[in-house]
Amino acid sequence: MKKVAIQGGGGSNHEIAAKAYFETDNIATVECNSFEELFSTLKEDHSIYGIIAIENTLVGSILQNYTLLKDSGMVIIGEYKLRIKHQLLALPGERLEDIREVHSHPMALAQCSDFFKQYPHIKMISRDDTALSGKWIRDNQLKGMAAIAPALAAEKYNLDIIAKDIETNKRNFTRFLIISHKEKIALEDILTQQPINKSSLVFALPHAEGSLSKVLSILAFYNINLSKIQSLPVVGSEWEYLFYIDLVFEDYKRYQQSLNAIRPLTRNLKSLGEYHVGKRSFDTVSNDNKPLSEQKTF
Amino acid sequence: MKKVAIQGGGGSNHEIAAKAYFETDNIATVECNSFEELFSTLKEDHSIYGIIAIENTLVGSILQNYTLLKDSGMVIIGEYKLRIKHQLLALPGERLEDIREVHSHPMALAQCSDFFKQYPHIKMISRDDTALSGKWIRDNQLKGMAAIAPALAAEKYNLDIIAKDIETNKRNFTRFLIISHKEKIALEDILTQQPINKSSLVFALPHAEGSLSKVLSILAFYNINLSKIQSLPVVGSEWEYLFYIDLVFEDYKRYQQSLNAIRPLTRNLKSLGEYHVGKRSFDTVSNDNKPLSEQKTF
Structure with a gap:
């Protein structure tokens, strides 16, 4: 049975999203009191998966989890978008x-x-x-x-x-990332089951005119699309901005080439994980009942 | 005396930021229970300024306030970054x-x-x-x-x-926007007091390969720099992404020309305000004691 570390207790949205992602109720959850504890748990036991909320349509990115993920030895292996009902x-x-x-x-x-x-x-x-x-x-x-x-x-x-359903805004989706220790991925060869067509990157850019424009131009030349971009000021740092970017692509080799092409123009370029574009729970409020596998990009 | 609508009660960070921005303790605050109430107050009385938190270095953008601002008749006339101490x-x-x-x-x-x-x-x-x-x-x-x-x-x-100072993370800055009714600006001619060198834009992009890359390339050709970018998925919309972008520039005419150049490639391009790059309170924790007027861009 799959072991999945979740933030919070049984019955939380993290458990709901974990079961939906693995398409089974038959998972053993490991309950963690905080995201910090979740990352420590994964670090100690490589047989465990983890699931973390990373962004929400109402409040935006959960920046603390980006930081934890970036500094951990974990990688993203999948994603799931859940409509949040309170x-x-x-x-x-x-x-x-x-x-x-x-x-x-x-x-x-x-x-x-x-x-x-x-x-x-x-x-x-x-x-x-x-x-x-x-x-x-x-x-x-x-x-x-x-x-x-x-x-x-x-x-x-x-x-x-x-x-019932007391949330103010019904267009309330949270995107969860399924994460795992790098070594675990190699062992299980998850990556061969579904084609890799999405990647999450983090990098810093120098304070220079048009530095982001250059990076995005190169990605466009390689036919790599974006599904998310967010700049983040780094207080007290010489390198003033971090960027979190999600890429969507069809040709994995072209994607790898594009990384080599942008690396010299960025600093500390790091992949947070390469995975298959996720599914999501249906939104019963809007007419937008398409699965997320029809990922929109820009 | 200047009247400034603040969110929350007297003694809040909104009041502190308002006094710091106007460089005087001599302001009359109008206390509002919510950001919605603040925008209604400004709509009814054009003689009042408003101040709203828009982003924080720890939690990111306050997306609800971007939405309120976008849908109101208000414009940004200035900004202030405050180090938050609890x-x-x-x-x-x-x-x-x-x-x-x-x-x-x-x-x-x-x-x-x-x-x-x-x-x-x-x-x-x-x-x-x-x-x-x-x-x-x-x-x-x-x-x-x-x-x-x-x-x-x-x-x-x-x-x-x-x-004292019980906040977990000392690198906790909130950026506040000073807003005003459009007509008020024309009356007071605030804009002539300090050169306009920053602008906040919102626009949508079509689901098309490289659509953002084109917009940023044009801005770079016009020597317009960015100090913030954030994509926001729009649930249930045909146009899947909104973008919030802050621009920094020296030549106001060139900036206006660049807007004309990107407009046909975007949808619903709107300026949320044109203003002078703001100051901030000093960060006593980091060595980064430079005022924000030395704005870093990318």
Whole structure:
């Protein structure tokens, strides 16, 4: 059975995304209290996969996870985009009017703020994890308390959903990366199962006119497309900007040649992983029911 | 006296940044409970300036504010980068060991999470604002409660700083934009006071190979530099990506010509404002004590 390290407890969005990516409920999750702990776990045991949230359509990139990934010995082996839905969970029998405190991850609290404007007397309490907030309510049989968590957590911890889909914005997708130790990839030869057609790069650029334009021109000449670009100022550094770029391509050899072509114009060019363009859960709100494998690029 | 709408209460980082930008303590702040309220306030009264956080070195862009700005009739007239320091405030005489609950904005709670790992019994409670959490403790004389807020809030609400500079990462800068109604700018002719050498653009690009590369090449041909670029997937849209770009230039006429040159290759190209490259508060941690007017570009 596959072992997958997830951030947060069982029933979290990380577990949902892991099962969707591996297309089976039959995985053994290793629960980690933080992303730092998740990376340490993978470092110690090369047989474990990991899954980390990397960006969200509402809040953008999770820059801390980019930093952790860049500095770890791990590589991206796949991706999955999950539509995020938040449920309000409480002990069986509780009603919304009984609730005095709601506990969840700060991101989940913020994403449901419109819902709670109707209930200004409910205290919003910040905790490390969505699903574990539910587990804590169950374990301690806490009346008057609710958690914001995925539906899977309600099932797992035998809680009632007392308010459904309470997220303010329904166009709320999180992109998860599936990561693994480099040596593990070589062992399992995952890469032969699906063609590699996507890559995530990080590099720095000198403070020079048109330095990014040159890099993107070369990638275009090699028919390499982009599906993401983000500059990041590096405070207190001589090299003022880092760039995170996702590339999409058909010809793997051309992609490798393009890296050789841009390397001399960049600094610390590093691949965070080469993988197959991922799938995503369907968005029941928009008409955009196409799978992500039809990746749009620029 | 200048009237400036700020998000949050008096003593917040928005007030600190506003005073620093206008180089005077002598401003009348208009306190708004949310960024939505701030934009409504400016729409109703054209004599008021506004200030909004737009990006942070740790968490990246505040995408919601980009959306609000893009859809409002407001334009950027300036920018200021502030080093963010978080203080723990409580009623005079309170000590850290008395504290059972800490209240603040979810971002501030998250940015001080390392500090509170030593005190797992302290509940972290999410509220709309940093400074107003302190005011609420003062108004209700709440013992055992603390707020994470700037030092200015301690002064304003007569609270003690019981733990100083508790932010996890000291390289924590927030970039604020000073905004105003378009008509106000014409009236006051602010633009003649300092040369315009920076501009923030938003545009969409078609799903076409190398479409971004073409736009950046043209900007480079016109000697226009970039200081920020971020792609943003638009869920459920035929036009899959929005781009937020900051440009830096010396020759205003050349900049205008470059916009005309890229317009036919983009869709919905819009300037969010043209302004003078901003200053920032000094970073006492790094050696990087240069003012931001020496803006680095790529």
